[in-house]
Amino acid sequence: MSEPEKKRSRRRRRRPPIKKAAQAAAAQKEGQAPLSGNIVLCGFMGCGKTSVGKRAAKLLGRQFCDLDSYIERKAGMTVSEIFAQEGEAGFRARETQAAEEVASMQGMVIASGGGTVLSPQNLEAFHRHGAKILFLDVPVAALQERLKNDKRRPLLQVPDRRRVIAELHKKRAPLYRAAADIVVDGGAPAIVVAKRVAQLFQ
Numbered sequence: 001m002s003e004p005e006k007k008r009s010r011r012r013r014r015r016p017p018i019k020k021a022a023q024a025a026a027a028q029k030e031g032q033a034p035l036s037g038n039i040v041l042c043g044f045m046g047c048g049k050t051s052v053g054k055r056a057a058k059l060l061g062r063q064f065c066d067l068d069s070y071i072e073r074k075a076g077m078t079v080s081e082i083f084a085q086e087g088e089a090g091f092r093a094r095e096t097q098a099a100e101e102v103a104s105m106q107g108m109v110i111a112s113g114g115g116t117v118l119s120p121q122n123l124e125a126f127h128r129h130g131a132k133i134l135f136l137d138v139p140v141a142a143l144q145e146r147l148k149n150d151k152r153r154p155l156l157q158v159p160d161r162r163r164v165i166a167e168l169h170k171k172r173a174p175l176y177r178a179a180a181d182i183v184v185d186g187g188a189p190a191i192v193v194a195k196r197v198a199q200l201f202q
């Protein structure tokens, strides 16, 4: 090795390791990283799909997409307005269309809605495009606490919200589990859960 080459190699060894997320982001920008499948976060309302998803996407250098926001942008209406005008069935039809569209975008972190992965058609679309589905598992008592003042979610605008959450959760928890490739403990601050998620893909 020539003197300048030795110097360069010593310099390389001393350089602190670049963070993996930054590396991934840089590689993606340069178009070097192979496009990988989507990471889809699923779980009950209030489990942190959006807040965790945004942070995990940043850590992994991926794009983030929130399915409810995508539906709202396309419809020019909020989820509440869609429920009010078209009923839950109308919302679910829009959700399935949106899931199909978003599933075909590669390399994203996607926050699904609380009911998205309960439809086999939506699950099939995500899996067909190589996604991994992660269930953010949060105990029902914590969800009841997180959702106690919610004004946004049509399914929760009911007098006995705690009971409705408990009943829905009982029905849905096994379905989230069955849909998921990986179960992640979601009972921690969003950044902590996001790091757990990011670690799985680094």
Ligand code: S3P
Binding pocket: 043, 044, 045, 046, 049, 068, 079, 112, 113, 114, 115, 116, 153, 154, 155
């Ligand atoms: C729903 C959850 C909501 C939204 C809609 C229906 C559900 O999303 O898609 O209100 O059936 O659980 P979040 O889980 O993001 O609140």
